[in-house]
Amino acid sequence: MRTLVCTQPGNFEYLDGITPELKQSHAILKIRRVGICGTDLHAFEGTQPFFEYPRILGHELAGELVEFDNAPGFTAGEPVTIIPYFYCGTCIACRNGKQNCCSRIKVCGVHQDGGMVDYLAVPSYSLVHGQGLSFDELALVEPLAIGAHAVKRAGILPGEYVLVVGAGPIGLGTMQLAQIAGAKVIALDVNDLRLNFCREKLGITHVINALKDNVSEALMTITNGDMPTVVMDATGNLKAINNAFSYMAHGARYVLIGLQKESISFSHPEFHKREATLMSSRNATSADFEHVIDSMKKGLIDPKTYITHRVKLEQVKDTFESWLDPSNGVIKAMVSMD
Known part of the structure; x- marks a missing residue:
């Protein structure tokens, strides 16, 4: 064999x-x-x-x-x-x-x-x-189910601005499942090829290159000064994870999908004053698999x-x-x- x-x-x-x-x-x-x-x-x-x-x-x-x-x-x-x-x-x-x-x-x-x-x-x-x-x-059902589970964890509501950090396969799937949930998705990455993929293949209007753009200013403009109410990390990169704490709206939820080996750090006062929620999203459930398969069969993915x-x-x-x-x-x- x-x-x-x-x-x-x-x-x-x-x-x-x-x-x-x-x-x-x-x-x-x-x-x-x-x-x-x-x-x-x-x-x-x-x-x-x-x-x-x-x-x-x-x-x-x-x-x-x-x-x-x-x-x-x-x-x-x-x-x-x-x-x-x-x-x-x-x-x-x-x-x-x-x-x-x-x-x-x-x-x-x-x-x-x-x-x-x-x-x-x-x-x-x-x-x-x-x-x-x-x-x-x-x-492809399994990697897309990872995004489906993260979207479910976030409890995304229609019309919310959702920032997805990282436009790799898991991040892209998360973006698409967030769109299916009714979110206004913002894609953040450092790779223009992947950001172009977000625009051309997934129809994501708002894309930001973290190496070229002032991320906070761009987010303020896109969200009319509110900042995203959901932030989702799909990079597993320590710097990206730590930076994204500053992109949260007051009352926002931050979902960690990506995984890395080190300890994350953030300002407790800034986090606390937002009454923010931090959560991880690990793997997926059978319900997430069924949601992805159903979305594929309906032509949504x-x-x-x-x-x-x-x-x-x-x-x-x-x-x-x-x-x-x-x-x-x-x-x-x-x-x-x-």
Whole structure:
């Protein structure tokens, strides 16, 4: 079985893997697509928290259901994706319906080996019906669900100004889901290529380049002096996260989607006088997956818009490092296992 392993930061190796055998309450998938996300890039760089090597990457997956146990309603051969956050079911978070932040969570491709393999065994509860979507589309449900969950956490109301910091794949998905919720979205990034993508592909009117524009002045102008009532970070960059505290309106909510290793800092008086709310958004729930799939089926999201680079598994080792270079214009790289 073909297997691509990240053996240490900066290095991949192709190895022969063992084809999994069916276990109780598990399913075996033939992997057809693997989307590359920021977590994979950070793992390659050596900057991903909670990470150990060697590791098989890949959690944005689409595949064919080969065989399964205890998965009522599913059929062998059908296209599926998975919710790649494997949970314990007994901790306080799980008992409260928050399996996305299980205290003993094992994220596929992060805490345990992921989908850059021909065949992958997953818990049957993680299966999600394809509902007629293509393999490309199914591999994009998970990253878009991250944005859907963050939007739900923020409690966005129609007409609110929502600032999304970071126009990478997660940030772009967050922007689109915020638009679906009725928000007036403002995109903030340092890369003009990505800001142009926001304008041209997502129809976002308000874009700000943090390296070229006075961000606070631009936000004051766009919001008629109010500042955004929702700020969402999708950079995982410490400087960007800390700076964005100053962009909040009084009474605003700040949602941290991106993740980095250091401690954040902000002025307590400035935060307090705003009666601001700070929250994190981790992973996504089954309801978020269903919301994204429904939005795709209704034509509110065209997931193929996000795919800018395509490679076969055999090309990943020699190509992966180039995806770290912003000048290459990567939004979403998609690995075909065919």
